[in-house]
Amino acid sequence: MFYAIMSRDVADSLPLRAKARPAHLERLKALQEAGRLLVAGPLPAVDSPDPGPAGFTGSLVIAEFDSLEAAQAWADADPYITAGVYESVDVRPFKQVLP
Secondary structure, three states: OEEEEEEEEOOOOHHHHHHHHHHHHHHHHHHHHOOOEEEEEEEEOOOOOOOHHHOEEEEEEEEEOOOHHHHHHHHHOOHHHHOOOEEEEEEEEEOOOOO
C-alpha cells in the first residue's frame, strides 16, 4: 500500500537541509530503484519552483511500504530528522485514484 509522509520543517531550515540533503536523496533513490516511490519533493515557502533564501516549509513523500509501521520506521530514520530539519512528520495511508 502507498503511504503519504508529510513533513513540516523548523524555521530557517535551509542550512540544515543543505547538509543532510545527499543522505536524504540517497534513501529516496533507493525507494525509486525498488519501484516503490510514487512522488517526492520539498514544499517551497513561496510560489516558485526555486524559492531561493525563502527555503522550504516541508516535504512530501508518497511511497509503497508493507505496513503503516514500516512506513513510519522509514520516515523516522530520515537524515532530515537527525539533522533537525523536520519539526514534525505525519505518516498516513494513501489511496491513489488518478492517474
